[in-house]
Every structure is written in structure tokens, then in C-alpha cells.
Amino acid sequence: MKKSTIITLAIVVLLALFCVGKYNGIVSKEENVDNKWAQVDNQLKRRADLIPNLVNTVKGYATHEKEAIDSVTQARAQLAGAKTPEDAAEANGELSSALSRLLVVAENYPNLKADKNFQNLMDSLEGTENRIAVARKDYNDGVTDFNQTIRKFPGNIIAGIAGAEKKKYFEVTEKEKEAPKVDFGGSN
Amino acid sequence: MKRFASLALLICLFFNFLHIAHAEADIPSPKGDIYVQDFAKVMSDEDKEHIIELGKKLEDSTKAQIAILTIDSLEDNSLEEYSNEAFRKYKLGDKELNNGVLILLAMKEKRIRIEVGYGLEGAVTDIKSGEIRDKQAIPYLKEGKTSKAIMETYKAVYNEVAKEYDLGDDFQQKVSKPHPQSNKSDDSLSPIAIIIIVIIVIILVILDFKYFDGTLTYLVINILSSFRGSDSGSNSRGGGGGSSGGGGASGRW
Numbered sequence: 001m002k003k004s005t006i007i008t009l010a011i012v013v014l015l016a017l018f019c020v021g022k023y024n025g026i027v028s029k030e031e032n033v034d035n036k037w038a039q040v041d042n043q044l045k046r047r048a049d050l051i052p053n054l055v056n057t058v059k060g061y062a063t064h065e066k067e068a069i070d071s072v073t074q075a076r077a078q079l080a081g082a083k084t085p086e087d088a089a090e091a092n093g094e095l096s097s098a099l100s101r102l103l104v105v106a107e108n109y110p111n112l113k114a115d116k117n118f119q120n121l122m123d124s125l126e127g128t129e130n131r132i133a134v135a136r137k138d139y140n141d142g143v144t145d146f147n148q149t150i151r152k153f154p155g156n157i158i159a160g161i162a163g164a165e166k167k168k169y170f171e172v173t174e175k176e177k178e179a180p181k182v183d184f185g186g187s188n
Numbered sequence: 189m190k191r192f193a194s195l196a197l198l199i200c201l202f203f204n205f206l207h208i209a210h211a212e213a214d215i216p217s218p219k220g221d222i223y224v225q226d227f228a229k230v231m232s233d234e235d236k237e238h239i240i241e242l243g244k245k246l247e248d249s250t251k252a253q254i255a256i257l258t259i260d261s262l263e264d265n266s267l268e269e270y271s272n273e274a275f276r277k278y279k280l281g282d283k284e285l286n287n288g289v290l291i292l293l294a295m296k297e298k299r300i301r302i303e304v305g306y307g308l309e310g311a312v313t314d315i316k317s318g319e320i321r322d323k324q325a326i327p328y329l330k331e332g333k334t335s336k337a338i339m340e341t342y343k344a345v346y347n348e349v350a351k352e353y354d355l356g357d358d359f360q361q362k363v364s365k366p367h368p369q370s371n372k373s374d375d376s377l378s379p380i381a382i383i384i385i386v387i388i389v390i391i392l393v394i395l396d397f398k399y400f401d402g403t404l405t406y407l408v409i410n411i412l413s414s415f416r417g418s419d420s421g422s423n424s425r426g427g428g429g430g431s432s433g434g435g436g437a438s439g440r441w
Contacts, residue, residue, distance in 0.1 A: 039433070120315045123437050127314030130268050134434030 022158050029146040033167050036139040037085065040170060043132045044079060044088055047095070050128060051076040054121045058102065061112035068105045071098040085139075085170050092132070093172070099125075136170045143167040215274045216259075220424045222278060228258035228295045230334040239342055242361070244425070246346060250353045251282040252308065253428055254289045254345055256338055261296040270294075271303045272434050281305045281430025288430040289345050291338065293329075297440075300325050302345065304435040311352030312345060318437040320344040324363060329441035 055069055062069075075098040079091035106112050113119075147166050150159035216227050223243030224236045239256060247253055255278060262270055271292040280288025286307035293300050302317040302325075312320075324344045328337030343361035350359040396404045 043433075120318070123314045123318035127317075127435055127437060130434040130436075130438075133268065134272050134432075 019158055022155055023162060026146075026149055026155060026159055026162065026164055029142070029149055030164065030167075033139070033142040033146050036135070036142040037170075040085075040132065040135040040139050041088070043128060043135050044082075044092055047092075047125070047128045047132065048076050048079050050121060050125055051095075054118075054125065057115060057118050057121060058106060058112065061109045061115065062105060065102070065105045068098075068102045072102050074098070085168050089170050089172075096129075136172075140169050143169055215270070215277050218278050218426065222253060222280070222425055222427050223255050225255065225257045225278075228260045228293065230258050230293070230295060231256075231338060232335045235335045235339045238339065242342070242346055246349065246359075247425070247428075249355060249359075250287065250349070251285055251428060252287040252289075252349050252353070253280045253282075253430070254291070254342060254349065255280050256291050256293075256342060258293045258295065258334075258338070260294075262294045262299070267292070267294060267297070267299045267301050267438050268434065271301045271436075271438075272432060275303050275305070275432040279427030279429045279431070281307060281428055283429030286430040286432070287349075288428070288432065289349070289436075290432070291341055291345065293334070293338065295334075298329070299438065299440050300329065300341075301438040302341070302436045303432055305430050305432045306435070307430065308349060308352065309433075309435045312348045312436070314435060314437055316348060317345075317435075318439075320348075321437050321439045326439060326441045 051072060055073060058065070058069060072095070075091065075095040079088065079095050082088040082091045106118075149155045150164050150166065216225070218225055221240045221243065223240050224231065226236060243254060257271075257274055257278075259270075271290060274292065275288065275290045278288075278290070280290055286305040288305040289308060289312060290303040291300070292303065300321060302312070302321060304312045304317060320341060324340040325337050328334070328340060340363055343363050347360050347363065393405050396402055
């Protein structure tokens with residue numbers, strides 16, 4: 001064999017190895033994003049699961065607040081039906097704002113606020129909201145990492161061949177930002 | 189040349205000390221045993237030792253780690269974000285089991301948070317940590333008995349974790365019910381005292397260089413630097429590699 005052939009072959013092999021490594025990196029990063037999304041999804045479900053209990057407790061004291069209660073129930077149904085990160089983010093924002101409206105209403109019922117069950121639900125709800133925030137941050141970090149990899153050279157070429165697409169962030173909706181914060185926890 | 193190097197080292201140490209004295213907005217690196225990170229200096233030495241003893245005992249039998257972190261101020265960070273970041277930085281709990289708990293107090297903001305790692309969310313639920321916050325922490329904190337509040341909170345969390353691992357009754361710590369009682373608050377060094385100490389040290393160093401050719405200074409520097417070397421060694425315990433997903437409860441006093 002000629003010397004130049006050997007060199008060419010070596011370069012091709014090295015290049016192929018490099019591409020395989022890059023490709024595997026993209027795959028595991030994508031897997032990471034999916035995994036992080038599963039965690040966000042888990043916490044969103046957990047939040048949705050707390051709602052019926054909360055609604056029942058509130059109903060026990062505030063029978064006349066039908067409107068506020070109904071909007072929470074509706075937002076919950078929407079969240080339960082959400083499939084994509086965008087839908088979920090939207091529905092979650094909706095639920096947040098409906099919940100905070102309900103909690104503003106709850107302010108007017110001292111007996112409700114003193115209810116042990118209600119206080120426990122508030123702790124659970126706050127904890128879950130915080131878990132969502134953490135899971136969302138982890139997910140978004142994963143998305144940033146993945147998107148950077150498939151957009152930078154040479155990852156973009158391999159991603160193009162493999163058909164990897166940019167992942168969407170789980171963003172805080174405008175509604176959620178506007179929602180008034182009600183804090184029952186520990187301020188007694 | 190040697191003298192110059194030592195002097196440079198001394199200056200570095202001095203600035204390092206200043207850096208530690210003023211807690212920055214970012215999360216301070218853990219010092220000594222992971223269980224007590226009292227950066228706000230609100231705990232008595234006795235309570236600290238007690239917690240370290242408890243913490244070691246628990247970790248030896250379960251790999252679970254419960255840690256205290258006190259800071260002067262959150263510096264505009266949110267309590268929840270700060271505590272989650274701190275938890276992950278300190279890597280509380282076992283890497284596989286994620287069985288750590290962080291009790292964070294921000295003194296200026298008067299905020300407390302009990303952050304529970306993934307693995308203990310079943311034992312120390314949000315509701316449970318909320319109860320501990322309301323019963324063991326906030327009543328004492330309102331009375332200004334910070335060290336006592338931390339001790340009681342630590343024990344209450346400890347009991348829950350011990351229960352989870354079926355460690356039996358001899359692991360259970362007595363948690364006292366809060367009741368009003370006059371108690372002196374332990375004070376730390378005032379800024380004036382620190383300035384005076386610094387001035388005395390500088391005078392001593394100058395005298396040493398003048399009369400003893402700096403022998404004593406080199407000796408002290410060597411001892412200090414050897415201490416710093418061994419500090420990260422096997423003597424103190426670090427985090428086990430655990431993580432948290434933001435479970436637990438927050439509150440204010």
C-alpha cells in the first residue's frame with residue numbers, strides 16, 4: 001500500500017470515530033432532556049392531584065365562591081390533558097393564576113385558613129410548586145445544553161444528518177408572572 | 189526569596205480571611221464537617237458539637253445527612269433557589285439514595301427553609317416539614333433563641349429520618365415544647381474587636397521581623413498552611429453526592 005493511502009484511511013477512520021462520538025453525545029443529551037421533562041411532568045401531575053382535595057376543603061367553608069372554584073377545576077382539567085411542554089406550561093400558568101385568585105378569596109374565611117387540612121394542603125401545594133420550579137430549571141438547563149450541541153459546529157452537521165431538532169423551553173407564562181402571590185405558609 | 193514568598197503567602201491568607209469574614213452573595217463553600225455550616229454565627233459551640241455528633245451517628249447507620257446552613261442574608265436571591273443550590277452544592281445525602289436534608293436560615297430576611305432530598309420526601313413530607321417549621325423552629329426564632337430553634341428543628345427532622353430507617357427508640361431525640369424563658373443570646377466578635385486583633389497581629393509581625401528576623405512569623409505561616417492542607421483531608425466529612433428536587437417547606441419568623 002502506498003503511504004498516502006494509509007494516511008487517507010487513517011483520517012477517514014478517525015473522522016468516523018469522531019462522528020460516532022459526537023452522535024452518541026447528542027443522543028445522551030436528548031435522553032437527558034426527556035428524562036428531565038418526565039420529572040417536570042411528574043410534578044405537574046402531583047400538583048393536579050392536590051387540586052380536588054383543595055377544592056373540596058374550600059367548598060366546605062366558602063360555598064358561595066363558585067366562580068373561583070370552577071376556574072380552578074377547569075384549569076386542572078386542562079393541565080391533565082396537556083401533551084407537549086408548551087401546552088403544559090400554558091395550562092400550568094392558567095392553574096397558577098386560578099389558584100391565586102382562589103386563595104385571595106380564601107383570605108376572607110378565617111375558619112378556612114385555620115383548618116388543619118387546608119394548612120397541610122397549602123404546604124403540599126407550595127412544596128409542589130417549588131418542585132416544579134426546580135424541575136423546570138433542570139429541564140431548561142438540559143434543553144440549553146442540547147440545543148447548543150446541535151447548533152454548534154460540527155454538532156450541527158451530525159444533528160442535521162440524524163434529524164435532531166431544537167427542543168423547546170418550558171417557559172413561565174405571562175399570566176403566571178402577573179399572578180398575585182398569596183403566602184399562608186409560616187406567617188402565623 | 190524565601191522571605192518574600194512567605195510574605196506573599198501571609199498576604200494571601202489575610203485576604204482569604206477577609207473573604208470568609210464577609211459572606212458573599214454566592215453560596216459559601218462548606219467548612220469542616222458538613223452538618224453545621226454556621227456562617228451567620230448564630231449557634232453556640234455546644235449545640236454545634238451536639239449536631240455534629242448526631243449527624244455522624246445518623247450517617248454511619250443510614251448514609252443520610254442532615255445539615256444546618258445559616259447565612260447573614262440571601263442577597264436578593266429567592267429562599268427556595270438559594271436553598272436548592274446550596275443543597276446541590278453541598279451534595280447532601282448518599283449519591284444513590286439522595287437522602288439529605290438541609291435546614292437553611294437567612295437571618296436578615298428572617299426566613300427559614302427545610303429542604304428535603306429526593307430520597308427522604310416520603311419520610312419528611314412537605315406537611316411534616318411544615319409542622320416542624322411551625323412547632324420547633326418558628327416559636328424559638330420569634331423569641332430570639334436561634335441556636336435552640338436550630339437544635340430542636342434538627343432533632344425533629346432527625347427523629348423523622350430515624351423513624352424512616354427503623355433505627356429504634358434509642359435513636360429518637362427528645363424534642364422539647366417551646367416555652368418562654370429568659371436566655372442570653374450568645375454574641376460573636378464585634379467589628380472593633382476584630383480590628384484591634386488585626387492591629388495587634390500586624391504589630392507583632394513587625395516586631396518579629398525587627399528583632400527575630402521573622403522567625404516566629406515563618407513558623408506561624410508554616411503551621412497555618414499545613415493546617416489548611418489537612419483541612420480538606422480525612423478529618424472533616426463532606427457531602428455524600430445527594431441531590432434535591434425542591435421538596436420541603438419554607439416560612440418566615
